[in-house]
Amino acid sequence: MIAFSTLDGLVAPLDRANVDTDAIIPKQFLKSIKRSGFGPNAFDEWRYLDHGEPGMDNTKRKLNPDFVLNQSRYKGASILITRENFGCGSSREHAPWALEDYGFRAIIAPSFADIFFNNCFKNGLLPIVLSDTVVDDLFEAVEANNGYQLTINLAEQKVTTPDGQAHTFEVDAVRKHNLLNGLDDIGLTLQHVDAIKAFEIKHKSAQPWLFN
Amino acid sequence: MAKTLYDKLFDSHVVREENGTALLYIDRHLVHEVTSPQAFEGLKLAGRKLWRINSVLAVPDHNVPTTNRSKGVAGIADPISRLQVQTLDANCTEFGVTEFKMDDVRQGIVHVIGPEQGATLPGMTVVCGDSHTSTHGAFGALAHGIGTSEVEHVMATQCLVQKRSKSLLVEVNGTLGKGITAKDVALAIIGKIGTAGGNGYAIEFAGSAIRGLTMEGRMTLCNMAIEAGARAGMVAVDDTTINYVKGRPFAPKAEQWDAAVAYWRTLQSDDGAQFDAVVQLRAEDIQPQVTWGTSPEMVVGVDGQVPSLDLAKNDVQRADWERAYAYMGLKANTPINEIQIDKVFIGSCTNSRIEDLRAAASVAKGKKVASNVKLAMVVPGSGLVKAQAELEGLDKVFIEAGFEWREPGCSMCLAMNADRLEPGERCASTSNRNFEGRQGQGGRTHLVSPEMAAAAAVAGHFVDVRQFV
Secondary structure (H helix, E strand, O other), X not given: OOOOOEEEEEEEEEOOOOOEHHHHOOHHHHHOOOOOOOHHHOOHHHHEOOOOOOOXXXXXXXXXXXXXXXXXXXXXXXXXXXXXXXXXXXXXXXXXXXXXXXXXXXXXXXXXXXXXXXXXHOOOOEEEEOOHHHHHHHHHHHHHOOOOEEEEEOOOOEEEOOOOOEEEOOOOHHHHHHHHHOOOHHHHHHHHHHHHHHHHHHHHHHOHHHHO | OOOOHHHXXXXXXXXXXXXXXXXXXXXXXXXXXXXXXXXXXXXXXXXXOOOOHHHEEEOOOOOOOOOOOOXXXXXOOOHHHHHHHHXXXXXHHHHOOEEOOOOOOOOEOHXXXXXXXXXXXXXXXXEEOOHHHHHHHHHOOEEEEOOHHHHHHHHHHOEEEEXXXXXEEXXXXXXXXXXXXXXXXXXXXXXXXXXOOOXXXXXXXXXXXXXXXXXXXXXXXXXXXXXXXXXXXXXXXXXXXXXXXXXXXXXXXXXXXXXXXXXXXXXXXXXXXXXXXXXXXXXXXXXOEEEOOOOOOOEEEOOOEOXXXXXOOOHHHHHHHHHHHHHHOOOOOOEXXXXXXXXXXXXXXXXXXXXXXXXXXXXXXXXXXXXXXXXXXXXXXXXXHHHHHHHOOHHHHXXXXXXXXXXXXXXXXXXXXXXXXXXXXXXXXXXXXXXXXXXXXXXXEEEOXXXXXXXXXXXXXXXXXXXXX
């Protein structure tokens, strides 16, 4: 997994609540057996005017001029700010894969759906919860200022605005450590092989029917 | 200290716990073709094996066609879908995983076949790379959806890295009215707490109305826990649970059965157990529900109307509702029972079990699908549900009424196969999500119970099913 330490990035606004994972990456792209290449189809139904299917040359498709991320001022954005319950719906990890492949490294919202939130950490994508008021202010600032950037420091758990205002955010200590160091969860868990085996023996003797 | 059912299930699976993060042992891992190929590939690249092969049960469901299955996998018209199903078959063969392949009568939607086979048991931890894994909580199991990285993690370690959720008790007391189903209860709960209401929580559904539900009903309810934002939903074990499990192929037998039952009977929240939050509904207040918008929380009773903007709670919701009116092609204050439909879908992991089909058939029996309805389809949840329905003659009831009777799979719940809505088409659907584009780009989904879907098919528009029963 790619490590995440600090990020100075252009911010793009997506002013909608309850953005679901079907919107982030529509189902037809889930037929892929790979874990890369989803970026050009992130937000496909909002982003393009035609209907997208796997295998199309996305550079030739007509962009929807009304979709905010298509505005030239947000080109190259690596931080997305959005509204409550971002990533609700399906557990498809293709959603964080698509966002990461698009170029986002961090997403700021007042709240996230649980499974999506969890999936982000497995992919070097940092979901940050800030209060409704702070998010409101950030939306205003992004819309008012071309090229609006934020600085994110994971070690210090801070989002800093261009005028030096710092907003702290919470992040679970284990997730923070793994993300800072780009650690693979499986490798970490396998350090506890003996504990897993010991548990399994005990569990099997208590509930043998689980092992039939 | 008095424990909740969630605490009991969580505690009994903790391998180790440090700083609030636990390594949780997983008893059952269900696998389908969409979220597993990258996990199998990851194992292969790292040279890892499956930790416990017999904990895994696999089935293709999302991509499978619901018509003309005589040619098997080779007959899947879309080459990308075909490759995904073939990849599951190849991975299961390579790793030695039990798979119900497309031509197996036991094939079906992963959340239907797990319980049907007794592969889902009370007291288990169950995971699947699919958000509707919450379904299995109906058995007094701790069950939730995971992403593909976690699928790989469980395959390699039999464990999941987990933090404890907060606990939410949703209590529904009283008696549900005639024609009111578990689906209506689920939608009424989501209407009350919102799609983010359960974020961070595991929900336990309790109360006399929940006790009165069959296992099929409890599965419908727990299935929709994720639409309320909760990763897991659960119902305590009782006689209904135990009677359902008994005799199923993967269920314990002989002396193991008695030991299992004795343990399962402890799987309920202790008296005095503390929940972080409690929500209560009165069963008598629940009407047949119909969603009007693009989120399951945009829902009203069938005798209601599309809400007007002055009822929105804030600017963000007002903007959401305006987008939903436009997408759904509806105006504020339109009565629900005046909304005409183009298609009807009865199926999905929410509502495709035998009881759902019986209920829909009882409404459709002796009637005809209305002339404005272009397609009404019934997609059984599994090959065994289909066989049972045919034994009972339900297929004939549907076909005579003008419904199409299909092969099992996820079908038009998410339209990964050929079954989908065309832009602008409006559908009465027994599935779980009415998101934009969910059933096909530009498609307009209204979530309802199987009875309400059958009634809408016959009337050509939404109608109160209580006129039929």
